[in-house]
Amino acid sequence: MTLSVYLSGEIHTDWREQIISGADGLDIAFSSPVTDHAASDDCGVEILGAEPDKFWHDRKGAQVNAIRTRRGIEQADVVVVRFGDKYKQWNAAFDAGMAAAFGQSLIILQPPEHDHALKEVDAAALAVAREPKQVVDILRYVLTGNLPG
Template identity: 85%
Template sequence: MTLKVYLSGEIHTDWRDQIMNGAASLGIEFDAPVTDHAASDDCGVAILGAEDDKFWHDRKGAQMNAIRTRRGIETADVVVVRFGDKYKQWNAAFDAGMAAALGKSLIILQPEEHDHALKEVDAAALAVARTPQQVVQILTYVINGTLPS
């Protein structure tokens, strides 16, 4: 079995690298949003021109990033959404909702202290993991049918 996995959510830690490195032997095709925060924020104005109003600056970037995000989620077999400790990750919640609406297999990666705030998101997921290693173990089980040793 070959899977395509989209890694969505928080961009301030190395959780994506941990999953990709841990699952390197599984033959998974990984995709993700642009994780260079400055590039992601400024892509719209860098390509389409400056905006005086921050709202329109951000909107241009969000719309351009949505092209990549939509394609990534639509073509994925599994979507992993990470909710980190910092910031209000509304984009991650939106991505989780989009994945659920499209019937994608959804894995949420979150710390325990987010359980109450994310209860509806978690209810749509097929698994809620606490660590990137647990996500690797889930993917290993799905692909090989083997449990961690």
């Protein structure tokens, strides 16, 4: 059985690469939003035309990106959402809420200092992991029934 996993959330660390490399050998197809910040910000105006107002510039990009995000979340068996230390990831919270609304299996990856702020998000998740390796261990267990180590 191939497991489809959508990796959402912060784009400033290598957590996605850690999960993908850690899951090497497992039958998992990974997908994610566009993580090239400039491409993600400018996709709407690059494809649909310039906007003089930054609000409409950003809105066009958000709407074009939402096509990929909605499809990825809806088609995933598991959605992993990472909340990092550096920035407030409003988009990650929205993706977690969307995954919960779609009834997708949700894993949250966050540091302990975010526990209080994300308590409602965490309550919707089936697991809250602290490290990418824990996510890999969950995925391995789901696919094989084997515990780590």
